[in-house]
Amino acid sequence: MVAADYPFLDVLWTMLIIFAWIIWFWLLITVFSDLFRRHDTSGFAxxxxxxxxxxxxxxxxxxxxxxxxxxxxxxxMDQANAQRAQMDDYVRNVAGSGGAAGEIEKAKGLLDSGAITQAEFESIKAKALAAS
Incomplete structure (x- = not known):
């Protein structure tokens, strides 16, 4: 019985009004967040x-x-690029520090510095590759 008292066009109009309010609040939040993260504007402005x-x-x-x-x-765009760069650095640090490639890279650094011999490098390399 309630549906008969509320025609379809009224339902559409109500939905339009609700979506307009959602968009309005989204615009307000966008403007205020942009205003507060600005560094080129004084507090008075x-x-x-x-x-x-x-x-x-x-x-x-x-x-x-x-x-x-x-x-x-x-x-x-600057904020998105900064977040992307931070994520890329994090992924590089995490991915480069572990696994067989990380062990071989460390061993190569030791070999280049003269701390280990070629035979020790080959042994470390074989162990790292066998573990993965």
Whole structure:
């Protein structure tokens, strides 16, 4: 009985309104997170932007997006590149430090420094390859 009182177009309209609110809150979070991670803006300017966005939310967010869209993109790309570089360094450190390749690399360093002989290097190499 309840479904008969709520036509299909009203359901679609309600869904549209809900999605619009979700997008609106996503925009607010994006603007505030970009504003707080900026290093090129003074604290006073950040406070003015916050007041502007709180007092006139739609106008404040849209003007911030228009004025700072290039900077937002650049800051997001810089952050993604920094995270990617950090992950790549972590993977290299973890992958390079273990396993047969790591043991052989250490043994080669010892051989090059003269700490071990060629026969000892071959023995370490054979053990590392047999273990893997």
């Amino acid at each position: 950040k406070v003015l932007w916050i007041i502007f966005v709180i007092v006139l939310p739609f106008l404040g967010v849209f003007i911030y997006l228009i004025v700072n869209h290039d900077g937002m993109t650049q800051r997001t």
